[in-house]
Every structure is written in structure tokens, then in C-alpha cells.
Amino acid sequence: MSDNDSDIGSIYTATSAPSTFASSTVPTTSGMDEDGVFDSRHSEFGRPPSPAPSIFSITHSLREELFTFVHGRFVNNNSQVYQLPADEEEIDRLDRQHQLFKMLLGQNYLGPVAEVLREEEGIQKDVLDLGCGSTIWAVEMAQEFPHCNVVGVDLAPPLQADPPPNCRIEVDDINLGLEHFYGSFDLIHARLISAGIKDYYGLLDDISKCLRPNGMFLAVDWDYRLCDPTKSYTTIYPRNHPKHAWLPRFIRAMNVAVRSRMGNIDAVALLPQWLKEHRSFEAVGQCDVWIPCGPYFSPDTEAGKRMNTIGRLMALDILSFISAGRPLLLESGMPEDEVDELLTNAHRETDQAHGEFWLKLAATWGRKKLETPSAPI
Template identity: 45%
Template sequence: MEDVLPASYFAPASPLPTPRTVIHSHGDPHGPSVFPGTGDLLGLHTDTDADADDASDAVSIATTPALTQDEDGTASLESRSIRSSSPTRSVYSLTSSLREQAFREVHGRSVNAHSDVYLLPADDEETRRLDAQHHMLDRLVPGILGPVDEVLREEEGKAKAVLDLGTGSAVWAIQLALQYPHVEVVGVDLAPMQTRDFPPNCRVEVDDINLGMPHFHGQFDFVHARLISSGIKDYCGLIHEIARVLRPGGMILIEEWDFRMYRSVDSHDGPNASYELAPPSTEEKPYWSALSEWLRLLGLAVRQRGGDVDAAAFVNLWIRQHGGFEDFGYQDVWIATQPHFTGKDRWARFRNELAVAMRTDTRAFLQAGMPLLRSHTDDSEYIDRLIREAEQEVVECKKHQYVRLQCTWATLKHPDR
């Protein structure tokens, strides 16, 4: 049996079968409003069809990829104006011509072709990184992710459904579908996923959630989002839209990095450690951490493209202030980027195992960020040097550094509350 960390390791909670893909267009090109009208605030809608129709009637122009058929009957992607699609599914195979239209090459990596905001790769190399990252996080954060079992338990006469936003490699969605075979699991991402087998209760749809999700209103019992902030224009508005997607009593779970590097105060490690930001780079002296400087630059690149790298710090507050949620939970999870724990107990060994996995993920992420950084600045010499120094930093293990995963969950209130 694998070891899991004791609750005391985590920081105290804040008070406050065949691969298949669905491609569709929909919604408001400006995304959900940050401050919806009073009637929409709670996200408690019983007539979901009417809501979807209203949303599509309000704004009829969108520029997401639309699935059409050429004269010879072959499915193809195009960008065109279209009203919100119905929830009825259409399943298509991803042909080579579709793949060419769904992806583009940016500085040697394949990225999605339908969003100017999200510029991290969508290729096999990134799929492998995301799979490994998932298995690391799955070992690290079991048991703190809210009342998943209660929300997804089998109930006679009730079909349960889960939506995974920014599903990436789809490994989280597939694992959940296997764990809960009575639940329908839908993953949504900007890029088609065709490189793996899906269980019969799991599928992936190609979509840009920045445009809203009126076709999903009132259809899901659990909405999950992990590490998607770099591709989200309006994260507060996304939370309001998730509230409309959930059924009453449904659960929201958001996990985000905060794009910062930390070190332990006074070099103290362990369950009761305190953390501070790793010193930034200055012109007067070299930066203490190349990783910290790389993350700072990456954050600037994400902001320039419209992503919300600061969302992690506010998600908990936004969910609490929404007014439609209850049973809140929040947890900071600190993950070492290098294996430096010296204790001989099993928890020190376990933390070092996770740190090795985080180091591997960090080195792969340094390469994954290349298209984004090179699109942000022409100083390729500086970027190359920074990445070399950051890689050397994690390999040498001289600086005890950490990243923070911020996890927030809650359930949607019932209309009578």
C-alpha cells in the first residue's frame, strides 16, 4: 500500500473503449459576466433549456471552432458565426485534416489553434508530463478534496455526471470514470484528445470555456478544474458560470498553482514549516532562484495574453462571495521541487519521492513554457540561459524550494436554502 501524508503535513486550512471527441461551437464571445444579474447570482436554474436558449439569443456571434461537413461529406473544422449548440452529442473521428486545423506549431511545440490565450503545448510530450503530474498529485492530496463520494454516490433514479474543465491529457477524467462507473464523465479542452482509450462512461469535447457554457447549464453534479488559470480570461466569471452548470447540491473543486516559488523560513522543513517568497531577480544582484525568475517571466507572458495567473489567490474568496455555495473547504499543499528531506522516517522518504516527481515535472514544464516565453520576448539568449540555470538548480538541489497548490471546494445550495 502506498503511503499517504498525514493531515498535519498540509498547511492549516484558511478560514475563509474507442477514442472519441465532440467538437462544437457556442456562446458569448466575451465569456460569462463577472457580475451577473441578481436573478443569475445563485446559479439556481430549473429550466435549463430556456436558459441555454436565452443565452444563445442574447449573443449570436462566436468564433470558436465549428464542426461542419465539406461537399464530399468529410467533417472539418472552421471558425464561423454560430448560435449555441444543443446538448445533443455528435461524435467524430479526428482525421489528419482535422488535426492540421486543430493544432499549430509554435517554436517547435504543437499548441491548440483556437485560442490566443492558452499557449502551452498540446502534444504527446505534454500528455506524458500531465499524466505523471496527475499521478504525483493523486498521491499527495487524497482525502482533502471534499465530499466527492457523497456527491457521486449511486442513487436510484438519479443519473450522475461530472465535468472536467481543461481536461488536458484526460487522465483525471478517465480515472474518475473508472472509479465511478455509474457516473458520466465529460472532459472539455481546447485541443482534441485522440491518443488513448476511454471507458464507455467518459468522453472529451473540444471547446473554449472562455465563451461560456450555456449548453451545459444544470447538467452536472461535480465540476473539476485543475491548473487552468493561464488560459482563463475571467476566472471570477467562470465560477459564476460553473454555478449555473451545477445541479443543486453539486460540488465545485478547483486546484491551481499560484505561479510563485517559495522557500522555507529559516530553512525549516516539515509539517509545521512556514514559507516565504523566493527572492526575485534584481539588476543589482543575481536572483536567488532561477526558477523564481522563470516563473515571474512566465507570469508576465500569461498576463500579456489575457490569462489570470493570480486566480489561485482569489478563488476561495470568489466562491465564498458568490452567494450560491456552502460547505466550503480550502487547503494549501506545499510541494518541494527537490528531494532534500534528511529524516529517516517514512514521511521523509515519501516527501522525497514526491519531490523527485515534482523535479521531473518542473524540468518538463521548463520546456513546455518555451513557446509562451519566446512569444513574449525576442531575447532568446536570455530565455535559453535562464532555463539552463533553472534546470541546473533543480538538479543540484542546493536551494530548498517549494510550489503551492491551492485547493478550494464547495457545494451548490439547494433553491430552498
């Protein structure tokens, strides 16, 4: 248990500067089938061209194209890599999780985002949110920076999104490449998408080309590993060991299942170095945000009460995440009785705040150089 204020305050560790989808848009009618549904096979790059806007509406066939029913949950139908649900329950979880992050950070971003997006006369600024999920970050950024245009991209965005006029949502698989976005954005944001990315190093290269000079990439992600109160990765003890706990066992099972689908979750730890080494990036910053997975603090101080609120919200998020993991674990070949034993026990222990666990969210950012040196021969 941590009950002193200085412990409570240290949620950051930094190594450098510290809807409806009804108005989703594509620029032209090319690539549409007779229902007005975008068909990526007909487009030049295999996906909606961008960023010039046009409108298509949700039709039955689009709904069927986007989602498939797997072990009791709707999952996206566009990627075999990302297999967490894409249904209302998951959208609600992502919205609540977003509020939790905002409560923790006091804003929607880390790093010099406000500087990058500041209004400059005669200059249009554009933001891309990769893997926009419920679309809440993209929508709130469009509201906070009304002079910017925001584009959100996801395998299966919610069908009820109602974005403001300066925000639009597109259906796409990032793993197919981002050529259609080259040279179009001042800020590219990617939060919690590594589980759906096959080659994050390759994506970084694509992102560098999508950014305008002096633009910024901001990644926020976790690596599907839990930490103990000393902020070291947890040990997974055998079941008969007195220190055995089910939540770390569940998170490890998810880690293995995501990797079996080629999700590049190990990239999270490498991103700062990759950005520093990349010839197009400079001013790389990194910051770890620590989130308690339960109410572990003395409620005697305001800071303790606040962190207990955050811990309770994180525990609720984990309870939903445990249910969300069932299709992925079953699809990865784990027997049903083992999955259900794991989920039931992880759920019970999280609900009862058994053990103290922390989650590390790693934020990494870098600015695109004004001039990119030519590639070494």
C-alpha cells in the same frame, strides 16, 4: 532543510473543512463540415452542444485545426491565451504530474466529492472536467464512479485518448462561455487551468449555472509563484546577489508571460472569497497543498523517504515545465538568448537541487445552494 516528521507531514494548510480522442462526441451532426469535423461557427452556441453524445472521428483537417507549431513545440490553435504546448511531451508531463498529485493526496480529489457523486437510485450524476488536458483525471473518475457520466473539455485534447463508455472528450474554449452546459452537472472540476482563463470571476458565474442544485465546484490551481522553506513567496534577487537563484526567476518570467496573454492566474488566491460572496454557492472549503520541488528531507524516516520521492518527481515535472515554457516566453517577446540562458540555468539548478523551493497548490470548493436567491437589483 526540513528533517522532522511533523514538518514533513504538513503538506496541507486548510482554512475551513479541510487516448485518443477518437470517441470524442457531439450530440448531432449539426455544426459538422464535410469531413465530419465539428465547426463551432455552425452551432447555436458557437461550440458542440452537450451533453447528449454522438461520435466524430479524428481527421487530418481536425488535427490541423487543433494544433500549430510554435518554436519547436505543438501548441493549441484555439486560444491565444493558453500557450503551453499540447504535444505528446506535454501530455506525458501532465500524466506524470497527475500521478504525483495522487501520491500526495491518496486520491483524485479534495472536498466532499464522494458524497456528491454517491450512487442514488434513479438519479443520473454527471461530471465536467474543464481543461481536461491529457484526460487522465476524467478517465479515472469515470472508472471510479461508473454510474456517473464524465465530460472532459479542452482546447486541444490528445488525439489518442480512448475513454471508457461513460466518458467523452470535447474540444472547446471555455472562454467562449458554457451556456450549452447549463443545469447539467453535479460536479465541475477545474485543475491548473487559470493560465488559460481570461475572466475567472465570470467563469464562476457560468459554472454556478452549469451545476445542479447541491452540485459542487472544485478548483485546484497554482499562481505561478514559488515559495521558500518558510512557505512565503520567494524574493527574486539580482543576479550578482549571493542568494540569486534561476528557478524563481524562471517562474516569475512565466507569471509575467501568462499575464501578458490575459491568463487570470491571480484568481487562484481570490477564489475562496469569490465563492463565499457568490449568491449561488455555500459550504465553501479551502485547502493548500504544499509540494517540495526537490528531495530536501532526511531519508532516515519513512515520511522523509516518501517526501523525497515526491520532491524528486516534482523536480522532474519542473524540468519538463521549463522546456514547455520556451514557446510562451519567446512569443511574449523575451529575446531568444535571454530565454535560453534562463532555461539552461533554471534546468541546471533544479537538476542539482540548488536551493529549497515549495509549490503551493490551492484547492477551493463550494456547493451550489438548493435554491439560488434572485439577483440583487
